[in-house]
Amino acid sequence: MGARRRLRLMVPWGSVALFLLLLPAAEPICPEPCDCQQHQHLLCTNRGLRSVPKAAEPQDVLTYSLGGNFIANISAFDFHRLAGLQRLDLQYNRIRSLHPKAFEHLGRLEELYLGNNLLPALVPGTLSALVKLRILYVNANEIGRLSAASFSGLSSLVKLRLDGNELGSLGDSTFSGLPNLLYLHLESNRIRWLSRGAFTGLARLRFLDLSGNQQSSLRHPELFGPLHSLHTLLLASNSLQHLAGGLFRHLPTLAKLSLSNNQLAHLAPDAFAGLGSLKELRLEGNQLSHLPATLLEPLSSLETLDLSRNVLTALHPTTFGRLGHLRELSLRDNALVTLPGELFASSPALYRLELEGNTWSCDCRLRGLKHWLGAWHSQGRLLTVFVQCHLPPTLAGKYLDYLQDNQLLPPPDGSPCLKGASPSTSPPPAVEGLGTNSSKAMGLLHEPPRVPPPSASTARLLAAPEGEMAAPQGMAEAPSPTPLPARPKASGPVPPSVAWPRRGGRPRSVPSSSMPPLVSDPCDFNKLFLCNLSVEAVGSSSVTVRWAVRPHRSPRLLGPARFRLLFDRFGAAVKFQRFVYLPERGEPAATLQELRPDTPYLVCVEGVLGGRVCPVAPRDHCAGLVTLPEGSAAAAGGPRGPDQQLLTLVLLAVNALLLFAALAAWASRLLRKKVLGRRRRKAAPVHVRQLYSTRRPLRSMGTGVSADFSGFQSHRPPRGAACVLSEADLIEFPCERFMDSGSTRHGDDHLLQRFAD
Incomplete structure (x- = not known):
């Protein structure tokens, strides 16, 4: 009976023990120095490993990270049990050899990272089993040669990095086994020679980086012929000295081309033929001294052009004639001395222009450029452009937009001024306090004999009737008026402030001196008429600006004046300027919206006369303000605090x-x-020590009147007379009126010792 009970008790405990033994084996066991996440990701990065550790149950592992260790060799059995692996990271090791069958069982692998190792070559067939591989990094190794067999079987590959190796050349059909490749990195190698069929089979390639190599010339247009889908081509930092004409004609979808930091001194007129979709062209850091007039004509979609750090000395007036979408242009750090005024007239989208770092000669040849810059600045269509004078010595260090037209004299070498920029016999004097503006050449209409006559642009914009245009007055050497040329053909609109006369126009007579002077220059208007600028109702995101206009008595205005407000975040590192144009005959007040809370602003008001403003106006009519923090009462529209x-x-x-x-x-x-x-010390001094002192013996009356003093005895011999106890006696003890009770208790000895001094 007992044996049966024991048997019944042993059966369930044996089953439990068997289950506990089998339970851990159902889960993958991490190698000792590694970490596991969700039993699918093995993390062995930066663990000082010298070989690949083995996982106990690797069938469920998806990612295996072994980067940053000291692994030197990959054997045929390191990953043979990881059949489900999808991502393998072996970067930053010391791998010198890969066994040809190292990845034989990784048919599901999608990402393989072998960068920053010491691989001297990719043995053909090593990667052929990776039929699903999409990303392959073999960058920063010591690979010196590639062949078509190196990438056989990788038909699913999308991105390939081979940068930072020792490649010296690329032969025919090197990448022909990669029909789905989209991104190819070959930068920072030593490639000197490219076969004509090096990129055969890459019809879907979108990105190709060949920068940082040793190419000296590219002469075969068939080289990039197979790359019909290429979007970005980087050829920077090579040693390119020659580009064949039509080299890029087979790249209809190319949007970005970089040829910067090469040794290009000459470009064929058809060097960029076929690049109708190009949006960004970088040519900085070369040795270009001139550009063919038709070089940029095929680039009708170009938006960004960088020609900085070359040796350009001049540009043809039609160089940018077909670039109607150009937004950013850099000509800095060249050898430019002058530029024609109509150079940028056909680029209405241009808003960033870099001209600094050139040796500008501020003479009459720059008047057209000065007028164009003033017109574009006045409309808020152009960021600040710095043109600093180097010649003549009297103007060295000054900026072009701070000069008056009469300061731009003919060059000392006798070079002719550009058309429409010849000096007159009576140059307009500088008006003190008006700052820099290009409108001095375009518009002061004053009547007294000592003030210059009206200019052509003012006559066209403000005074001339329809179909009639006043010709500009001649300048220093011209005894008679010289008509400006007809408006050039351009794809973009020319701003109204640029003084282009209509054909068939004839001079308009100057008003008689009996009339008050006629002010048509916006700089004069700002100085003579605007006043009392103030800010009101400051909130967190809005502010009301008011100003006043003096009565139009003398001098007089021609037509109504408009106003515009400029507001700028004061002290901001990034240039931030916004303009608000107000309608004619409106109240001299405006409310600025969408401001930032708790931000300082500078607000300025300017006049607009005949569609023109003072290009570089002195900020005389400005006010500063700081918006309120967000959530304040003023911002909510409540009463002012x-x-x-x-x-x-x-x-x-x-x-x-x-x-x-x-x-x-x-x-x-x-x-x-x-x-x-x-007062207390004078009236009744109290000495606590004296109250409880035993130096003056306290004698009980023996009559039982006061039991408080019955425990204290005198050491003096008893007297026969007794004093009457009073209230003063308890404080001052004026006399020895206390007598011994005649009997001493034996238990009072310790009290005497306790209170003894």
Whole structure:
């Protein structure tokens, strides 16, 4: 009976033990130095490993990270059990050899990272089993040669990195086994020679980086012929000295081309033929001294052009004639001396222009450029352009937009001025306090004989009737007016402030001197008529600006004036300027919206006369403000809060009164203590020590009147007379009226010792 019970008890415990033994084997066991995440990701990065560790149950592992170790060799059995592996990271090791069958069982692998190792070559067939591989990094190794067999079987590959190796050449059909490749990195190698069929089979390639190699010339247009889908081509930092004409004609979808930091000194007129979709062209850091007039004509979609750090000395007026979408142009750090004024007239989208770093000669040849810059600046269509003069010595260091037209004299070498920029016999004098503006050549209409006559642009914009245009007055050497050329053909609109006369126009007579002067220049208008700028109703995102206009008495205005407001985040590192144009005959006030809370702003008001503004106006009519923090009462449209300065003064006064009251209370309390102390000492001094002292014996009356003193005995001999006990006796003890009770208790000895001095 007992044996049966024991048998029944053993069966269930045996099953439980068997289950506990089998349970851990159902889960993958991580190698000792590694970590596991969700039993599918083995993390062995930076563990000091010298060989690939083995996982106990690797069938469910998806990613295996072994980067940053000291692994030197990959054997045929390191990954043979990882059949489900999808991502393998072996970067930053010391791998010198890969067994040809190392990846034989990784048919599901999609990403393989072998970068930053010491691989000297890719043995043909090593990667052929990776039929699903999409990303392959073999960058920063020591691979010196490739063949078509190196990538056989990788038909699913999308991205291949071979940068930072020792490649010296690429033969025919090197990448022919990669029909789905989209991104190919070959930068930072030593490639000097490219076969004509090097990129055969890459019809879907979108990105190709060949920068940082040793190419000296590209002469075969068939080289890039197979790359019909190429979007980005980088050829920077090579040693390119020659580009064949039509080299890129088979790249209809190319959007970005970089040829920067090469040694190009000459470009064929058809070097960029076929690049109708190109949006960005970088040619900085070369040795270009000139550009063919038709070089950029095929680039009708170009938006960004960088020609900086070359040796350009001049540009043809039609160089950018077909670039109607050009937005950014850099000509900095060249050898430019002058530029024609109509050079950028056909680029209406241009908003960033870099011209600094050139040796500009500020003479009459730059007047057209100065007028164009002023017109574009006045309309808020162009960021600040810096043109600093180097010649003549009298203007060295000054900026072109701060000069008047009469300061731009003919060049000393006798070079002719550009058309429409010849000096007149009576150059307009500089008006003090008006700052820099290009409108001095385009518009002061004054009547007195000592003031210059009106210019052509002013006559066209403000005074001339329809179909009639005033010709500009001649400048220093011209005895008679010289007509400007007809408006050039351009794809973009020419701003109204550029003084292009209509054909068949004839000079308009100057008004008689009996009439008051006619002000048509916006700089004069700002100086003579604007006043009393103020800001009101400041909120967190809005502010109201008001100003006043003096009565139009003398001088007089021609037609109504408009206004515009400029507001700028004060002190911001990034240039931020916004303009608000107000309608004619409107109230001299405006409300600026969408401001940032708790931000300082600079607000300026300017006049607009005949569609023109003062290009570089002195900011005389400006006001600063700081918007309120977000959520304030003013921002919510509530009542305006109290004056902050007054509130601060009131708080300071209240604090001073409270402090004075506290000091007075403390002083009065201290004084009261001193006075009361003196009174008590004079009236009834109390000595606590004397009250309980045993030097003056306390004698009980023996009659039982006071039991408080019955425990204290005198050491003096008893007297026969007794004193009457009074209240004063308890304090002063004036006489020895206490007598011994005649009997001493034996238990009072310790009391005497306790209170003895």
